[in-house]
Amino acid sequence: MEHLCSVAQPFLNYINLSAIITATAQLWTTARAKSSFQPSANMAGFDLKQFYSSILLQLEPMLPDVGAQAVSNILWSSAKLGLNPDAFVPGMTDALAATMLQLTKDKAGCQPNAQQCANFLWAFASMGHQPADKGLIDAVCQHFVRLIKHRDVSKRPNAQSAANLLWALASLGHQPADKGLVDAVSECFVRLIKHHDVSKQPNAQEAANLIWALASLGHQRADKGLIDAVCEHFVRLVKHHDISKRPNAQGAANLLWALASLGHQPEDKGLIDAVCNHFVRLIKHHDVSKRPNAQGAANVIWALGELNHEPPDGAASAILERLSxxxxxxxxxxxxxxxxxxxxxxxxxxxxxxxxxxxxxxxxxxxxxxxxxxxxxxxxxxxxxxxxxxxxxxxxxxxxxxxxxxxxxxxxxxxxxxxxxxxxxxxxxxxxx
Structure with a gap:
């Protein structure tokens, strides 16, 4: 790969370089998922950091021309690789961020779409990088909300983008300047829960991430029905006939933790029992990789205590055994x-x-x-x-x-x-x- 990139260097533009970084991240992530151990930093003689650095150095002089898709892809891929561009080319992460900020104001049709906005903020959160321009996050979020209200339905955010945006804000510890922003994104998410096209409805992880983000941001809504709507959708997925659609242990634990943190008692009292019973089934799952870790078990016990909820028969002992x-x-x-x-x-x-x-x-x-x-x-x-x-x-x-x-x-x-x-x-x- 290094040899091919070296030979092609005179002909590579920023789109090609962005695609190379994205493909590298996808290959690396796949290798990690299929391996019983983490890929080494020099797997099979391939020096990831050296290769990544060489691509960034080629990209640096092209930054003024980089588009929203490339900015989003470069940062998303870097986060997936566990690498921050700044560590290789000082100032590059904020330079890419400044480009994205300008693109949100572009009137020539080059503005970022909803997924690019969400991926951009997700990458910053995953890298733990606080942007130098503190107004950047709010500007991207405001653009995202404009897309929620777009007259062209195809331009509006999907469930994954809405959940990822709020997750990123919570992970960055950023309270939006526009207090209505979190409500606008949450309401968009609930509309998608009710969408007639099942493929557009949120999955279990997206539902759990959204509630977790609301709790982490300390966002209290006057309308408690929104939280109940997300939780009821989550429970429908717990009971889904397709096992692959059901929540994982972390999602179940995060949902209960979030409800407790918000001090929210669901209108349907059977909802907490349904999530608890699902969590216990995962403790006993034949595939050990699907079983919860001790932190998840501790979060569930804490949440039940905070909600003053008596767990279903046998659930408490099964969860406590996981903490033994x-x-x-x-x-x-x-x-x-x-x-x-x-x-x-x-x-x-x-x-x-x-x-x-x-x-x-x-x-x-x-x-x-x-x-x-x-x-x-x-x-x-x-x-x-x-x-x-x-x-x-x-x-x-x-x-x-x-x-x-x-x-x-x-x-x-x-x-x-x-x-x-x-x-x-x-x-x-x-x-x-």
Whole structure:
């Protein structure tokens, strides 16, 4: 790829360069999704950062001519790659932002569309980049609202753009200058819920993201019916005959967390039970990648408490069991980081040595790391590989599923024994100072 780009360099314009960055992001994201581990920064001899930097340097002199689609694609792709243009070409991120700002004021038909506006702000939020021009975000949002009211229906935002825009504002911690903006975007979203064309209705993640954004922005509406409409749509998706349309665990947890944060009691009292029961089903899902992490379980328990809602039979014990490892570590007084992504897996916790000498200890429920054996005392080839990946992060403690259902005291004793066995020492180096 690098050789091809080098040969073609004299003929590449900003559209070509934007397309190269976008294609790279799509390929990299696909590789990450299909791999059991994160792609390395130099996968198969390909130096991503060096290649990305070379493309940006070619793009820099063309910035005055870049259009809205290219600006949006470059920033969106950079965010997907986990790279900020500023780190390679200082000032480029804000230069692209300034171009987008000018394009929102363009009268020659080159203004950004709704998806480009949403992707642009989503990229800033994902990169954690606060624009130098503080009026930029409001200008893009105002343009987005003008598109909501556009007489040409095809120019109006879809559900994904509406949800992404509010998610980006919440993630950036930006309160719009126009107080009616959040309401306008939310109302657009609800109209799409009622759309006669099912393909235009929001999916579960978009519904959860919108409610989460309203809660994170602290946006209280006089019209509580809007929130109920989004929640009712979410529950319809929970019961959808097509399993792929149903919410994931994070979406369910985020929705309940948002309702609690807003202090909103749904008019339909069965709504919370329906989401809770769905969350519990995901805890027991045969595909371990679909099970909630401990943070999601903690958010659900907190939300039920804040809403003063009695969970359905069996739900509380199932959710608390998901938190049992963290509770046991608290009882032992150990210093740890919860819900840590390691080599493509989620560790419930990593014990942090307080003496600066001992090795970290990674605690992973055995079922959450995949099946480790096909016969007693015999590991599968994949299990050997997975264990090796996890063990590189520190001493590895695998917790069998049956241990998670024991009393908290028994689980704490089990963890203490396992940690002492793998470290050959006491818990002292990991006791919270």
């Amino acid at each position: 490892v963290l509770c046991a570590l608290e009882q032992l007084g150990l210093a740890f980081t919860a819900n840590v992504p390691l080599s493509g897996y989620w560790a419930d916790a990593v014990l942090q040595p307080q003496d600066g000498v001992a090795a970290p200890v990674v605690l992973v429920p055995e079922s959450y790391s995949g099946r480790f054996s096909n016969q007693e005392k015999r590991l599968t080839g994949r299990a050997v590989f997975r264990r090796a990946l996890l063990a590189k992060q520190g001493k590895l403690v695998l917790i069998p599923e049956q241990e998670l259902s024991r009393s908290l005291g028994d689980l704490a004793d089990y963890i203490q024994q396992q940690v002492e066995d793998v470290t050959g020492d006491s818990l002292k180096p990991y006791i919270m100072s």
